[in-house]
Amino acid sequence: MQVQVRLFATYREIVGAGQLAWTLRDGTTVGQLVEAVLAKYPRLVGHGNRMLLAVNHEVVRSESVLREGDEVALLPPVSGGAR
Amino acid sequence: MIQIQRSRIDVEAVVNSVRRDDAGAIVVFLGSVRSDPEVRALDYEVYRPMALRTLTELVERAKEKFGALEMSIVHRVGRVPVGGDSVVLACAAAHRSEAFAACAWAMDEVKRIVPIWKTEAGPRRPRAKPDGNPRGRPAAHRKVP
Helix, strand or coil, X not given: CEEEEXXXXXXXXXXXXXXXXXXXXXXXEHHHHHHHHHHXXXXXXHHHHHCEEEECCEECCCCCECCCCCEXXXXXXXXXXXX | CEEEECCCCCHHHHHHHHCCCCCCEEEEEEEECCCECCECEEEEEECHHHHHHHHHHHHHHHHHHHCCCEEEEEEECEEEECCCEEXXXXXXXXXXXXXXXXXXXXXXXXXXXXXXXXXXXXXXXXEECCCCCEECCCHHHCCCC
């Protein structure tokens, strides 16, 4: 199956693209997809523990199982600001 | 009113969007780009569908949690110069205490959970190409009309 991976801000700059098509085995979880992305783009590894994950615009846990056509977003911490 | 836009925010339109006869208080928050020696502007990037969804949900939560009657949030994306408003939040409630509380809570949530990222655009400095011709900085630092 194929999913779309969306990347933003720092992650987009590291990967050099804002969107990637990714082919996966059925039953792959979001966490397994992230591991595969980090393996291909090792410069993302240091950011992995602060990464927020969303599927089809909703925040999910890494155990969530992906489906054909899902849009998976790897979100850096929102920049916000203290004030 | 929930909007994400590139153009300047019409503050009065945002305020008017929350007016209603049973609201005795309207609190408005403007988030502006603060001057800093190394900052000429901020560039905002958004994951639009998720940001719109998150903003809509947090407005509903503000109404439930604080009894706010209406709330509008408009956020800019793209380049916002120093002094420009990057976000405007207006909240109407029966009384000012609820309006202040809901506005403060909602703005904290915008900064905490809405997928919008900012990067600083520094002062423009001409840079020499190998042939000696001056050239502006790349896109992130280029002057935008």
